[in-house]
Amino acid sequence: MKEKFKSNRNSTVSYSLVIALFIILSIMSGAGLLGRKYSSLLVPVCCYIVAAIGLNMNVGISGELNLGQAGFMSLGAFTAVIVAGALNFHGVTAPALVLLICIVCGTLIAGFLGWLMSIPVLKLEGDYLAIVTLAFGQIIVNIINNVYLGIDENGLHFSFVNNSIQMQEDGKMLISGPMGATGVNTASSFLAGFLLVLISLIVVYHIMNSRNGRAIMACRDNRIAASTVGINAVAEKTLAFVISAALGGAAGALYGMNYSSFAATKFDFNLSILILVYVVLGGLGNMTGTIIATTLLVVLPEVLRFLSIYRMLIYAVVLIVIMIVTNNQTIRLRLKNLRQNKKESGKGAKTNG
Amino acid sequence: MKKKFLCLGLIAALCGAMTACGSSAGSSSVSSGSASGTVTKVSGDAFKLGASGPLSGDASVYGIAVKNAAELAIDEINKKGGIQFELNFQDDQADTEAAVNAYNTLADWGMQVSLLTVTSGSGQSVAPLYKQDNIFAITPSGSSTAVIYQDAENNKDPYGNIFQMCFTDPNQGKASADYLAEHTDLGTKVGIIYRNDDNYSTGIYNTFVAEAKEKNLKIVSTGTFTKGATDFSVQIKQAKDAGADIVFLPIYYQPASLVLQAAKNAGYTPTFFGCDGMDGILTQDNFDKSLAEGLYMLTPFSADATDEKTQSFVKAYKDKYGETPNQFAADAYDAVNALAQALENSDVTPKSSTDDITAALTKQFTSMTFQGITAPGDITWNENGEVSKEPRAIVIKDGAYVSAE
Structure with a gap:
């Protein structure tokens, strides 16, 4: 019963944090207090939060280290570009509608490929699994890097490695190999990003507090013990993996519709690691922490711009310091004591008053 | 089990941070004298x-x-x-x-x-x-x-x-093919090594191949690589076995320096020919300049012009x-x-x-x-x-x- 309360409290904190942040930032952005620099970061922050929440489902809740989240993001992003290109070509241009269809398609495609991938991947455990997901992430990016896709009145045209597409006069290239997606009509907005974050939180908390969620966590804590009480470990892990991939795809779709031009090389191994850093810093299984960590780490390099050429150096140093500080037992204990003291003094003040 | 993952994650995170660190350090060692601020201030209206x-x-x-x-x-x-x-x-x-x-x-x-x-x-x-x-x-x-x-x-x-x-990239590919067609003394059998996940490299490659066909240049081998490749012995062996006496490198100078090293290791000495991305190879840190001896490149600028x-x-x-x-x-x-x-x-x-x-x-x-x-x-x-x-x-x-x- 106590557990249930705790998880409910966690989710309430997450929801209120996200909603409060959205309201404050919307007002600030509307009043022009943020400037273009920070306003333009709002959507990418939402993308990374969704991707990180998805990854936390896999790494934190299911306990499987996944190093291929950027691969799923790229799937979502390029699916979104193709769908948006096709919709625009046929005269559908309402941004909200295009974005909704793109995100749904991106989520489904990434989720489906996540499921396909989970068949060989979940046969493995621990480090081996991590390495295989890493390889899959690379494969996806390398394949997309060689895809040429165009659209004209006869439909979609596709070629691989070398561009051999012959199109009608009104044809338009959607993806051109290493040049990536070009000339996408952007459709993302902060509101859409906020809603996506909210939906992903609802999905993840709902699963965490369900029978499946408890089974997933049981498998994480002790797979053999879980299997002996009749839990289908592979099925539960697959569920977590697919949810993670699908959220990665949704994040990618939002990302893709936010930039008018991007290449597949953006979604390389480094990005996967970056998202993992958000998750680890935020705390495994801790969604509120993930949201805060992601926001901080995405905005940090932009805040540090005044440092000119030392920017990335300082960023790396700050990252190391944060990692060490947040994992130091003594500091954690002190923080805890501080919080308890505050609570007690608060109580004391009340009784006195 | 959970701890182990946390550990792994942390290691990965630190690795990521370290690469970021390394590249910044590289940049600051190259920049000499201009470390102060990014904004050049002047008085009056500018x-x-x-x-x-x-x-x-x-x-x-x-x-x-x-x-x-x-x-x-x-x-x-x-x-x-x-x-x-x-x-x-x-x-x-x-x-x-x-x-x-x-x-x-x-x-x-x-x-x-x-x-x-x-x-x-x-x-x-x-x-x-x-x-x-x-x-x-x-x-x-x-x-x-x-x-x-x-x-x-x-x-x-x-x-x-x-x-x-x-x-533009296509113009560079065309100009390179034209130059090689006119200067047959450099060699006649062309091997190409290019990066096929890079916009710059494929852009030049595509027009080079098209123009080479027009000018009857013989392309005997084509090797590819992707971002972050460090070993080029396979591509060099491929060009060597095909008997290429010119190797066209429409790539940036970092991979090019590794290609040159691989060619030296294989005892292969064709004429190497690059485009403007090759520029900068001599100022690269820890680069053995003798490797680039005799390297041709098509670039709009030469520092020794009179x-x-x-x-x-x-x-x-x-x-x-x-x-x-x-x-x-x-x-x-x-x-x-x-x-x-x-x-x-x-x-x-x-x-x-x-x-x-x-x-x-x-x-x-x-x-x-x-x-x-x-x-x-x-x-x-x-x-x-x-x-x-x-x-x-x-x-x-x-x-x-x-x-x-």
């Missing part, structure tokens, strides 16, 4: 000139060269009186997302004219934003057609307010930064000077609206002739923003760039 490029990360040699040369050109122009510039150069790590952030930082600063970006990928991602806000931009080195055309596959729908100081303009630029650059300028620096120097010339000839002032400045500059650039250090003759632009100038072939002799003619 045009706000924005730019972004990689000051950290893989391609930082280019970004730093462009930044140095732009600062040099602006110092000279500001000293002369007349047109004044204030430069704000932002780091974009040659990354599309960071380039958009850099653009927004510049827009907040109130940029009026721009050098766009140093690299093509970044340029491609911010070009629509420049179009949207109608700010005039000339890129020193963003050579992809996607930087100036909205429909890059068919070279249709130019942005109109974005110009290039350098050749004309007065080039000489004075090379001298000023060497005095200020302690190294020989490469072609990126020269392009940036020309781009700033071309901007100054165009502004001089038009009647806009720093107080004019950006729409007026853009209209005036577009008119000037499409009608003026410019004489700079990146071409022996006149430089002109067409209304699409493409530059028209003569390429120069240079070769590395005794560890220095020398004209091949």
